[in-house]
Amino acid sequence: MDAVEAVLCQIEETGAQAQLKLVAHLSRPFPPDFIQRVLSVSDPRTLCELNFELGERFAEAALAVIAHAGLRPGDVDIIGSHGQTVAHLPSSLSATPSTLQIGEASVIAERTGIPVVSDFRTRDMAAGGQGAPLVPYFDWVVFRKPGAVRAFQNIGGIANVSVVGDRLDDILAFDTGPGNMVLDGLARRITQGQLQCDLDGQLSRQGTVIPSILAELLTHPFFALPPPRSAGREGFGEALVTWLWEQPRNKPEDLITTALAFTVEATARAYEAYVLPRYGSLEAVYVSGGGSRNPTLMERFSARLAPLPVRTLDALGFPEGAKEAACFALLAAEHLVGTPTNVPSATGARRRVVLGKLTP
Structure with a gap:
């Protein structure tokens, strides 16, 4: 948006x-x-x-x-x-x-x-x-590599993954959960509308994760759904932002740091539950969407999935x-x-x- x-x-x-x-x-x-x-x-x-x-x-x-x-x-x-x-x-x-x-x-x-x-x-x-995700067909047509299995992780408002091999029928793709939607909503509140997103990760870098709130977020019923599954604003939109804003914290930045940890952890758990057990290993994870331009998110996502290589889509020569x-x-x-x-x-x-x- x-x-x-x-x-x-x-x-x-x-x-x-x-x-x-x-x-x-x-x-x-x-x-x-x-x-x-x-x-x-x-x-x-x-x-x-x-x-x-x-x-x-x-x-x-x-x-x-x-x-x-x-x-x-x-x-x-x-x-x-x-x-x-x-x-x-x-x-x-x-x-x-x-x-x-x-x-x-x-x-x-x-x-x-x-x-x-x-x-x-x-x-x-x-x-x-x-009705989602629809990008797996594109990932298979444009980015498949013979003999390799690649994961394409989009972190837009909602985060979704396509795991692509040689055959279209073998694609695994689903929404992993929250992306930037909660981060964006909190950024607008913290800056009173001056920022529309966690620009360059500057807000989430300033806070501390609140473990109790993160644990509560990870009990969201969406995560109990197996693929195929899709998420939207109804589950990870303004209502969740409002709930977070009302939680106790030392400073507002703690909330956005916790929201970023929520995106990272939810995405990583989706790989551990559904992707890695099926494929064993991946050539790499290629990240696109606004989240790939948030250095704080990318650093923490890369660390969470290590030693699995995490790269931006630009590494394949496509903006x-x-x-x-x-x-x-x-x-x-x-x-x-x-x-x-x-x-x-x-x-x-x-x-x-x-x-x-x-x-x-």
């Missing part, structure tokens, strides 16, 4: 033969007041307005990255837009599994003159899946900030040729399905 990431990709072939080349990438930050509006959306009118306003912002970003590459809109075949998640309710949270991403595709198509594929999660959920946008460019391209891109072993869907809806 911090920025629009826009990429331009050249994609050839499909499925196991697909080749993706990153042509251009730019990031357009959201202003703090806009972030707060999205975070606090609670009435239908605001949701309706934000849906169209986000469509405008996404269209602007798409046109900007096309111009940045020295191309014209007519040179582009398709836009893939994931949208902003405002609710994600898998079967573990609701008797009616559902998900909602906003950022009106019709606005993007009208402003750019380019067809848009959007709403990628709904078809997987209709097929009995969690981590471009990864998720490139993922949905690939999923949009595969939609056009009718190639299924969900991974049932990751989402729990009954079958492989073509993801997304096309807006001409």
Whole structure:
């Protein structure tokens, strides 16, 4: 929820033969007041307005990255837009599994003159899946290495892992739990809105972990769920931030340091419970998402998983900030040729399905 990431990709072939080349990438930050509006959306009118306003912002970003590459809109075949998640309710949270991403595709198509594929999660959920994670297909197409097993750890608002080997059907992928969402909420409170995140780990470096609070956090019912599983704002969002803020502490920084330890420990325990017993060893863990730019988090995550190598995705020559946008460019391209891109072993869907809806 911090920025629009826009990429331009050249994609050839499909499925196991697909080749993706990153042509251009730019990031357009959201202003703090806009972030707060999205975070606090609670009435239908605001949701309706934000849906169209986000469509405008996404269209602007798409046109900007096309111009940045020295191309014209007519040179582009398709836009893939994931949208902003405002609710994600898998079967573990609701008797009616559902998900909602906003950022009106019709606005993007009208402003750019380019067809848009959007709403990628709904078809997987209709097929009995969690609707997440969807990035494993991209990880397998772009980053698999013959004979090696690699883990791709995203630490965004929520943290998720894809473990990729030679075969798509052998992928293990699931949400590990909290990422930056709690850290971001506490950073806003500690700095009274001056910071939107734990920038460069500067806040979490100043505090001390509160063991009793960390122990309580690790009893969250999400961690009792085996994969496939997905998490969202409902479990690790503002309600949890408010609960933490009300806990006794020596200083506010103790809370954000404890929240960072929560992300590190929850992620590491997911590896110990589900990844390492299945694969034994990994070539390395490659980290992307905003958490990979937090040096305090990376230091403590690396120490917790040692001697397993932990690297940023940039080590593979791909800018981590471009990864998720490139993922949905690939999923949009595969939609056009009718190639299924969900991974049932990751989402729990009954079958492989073509993801997304096309807006001409």
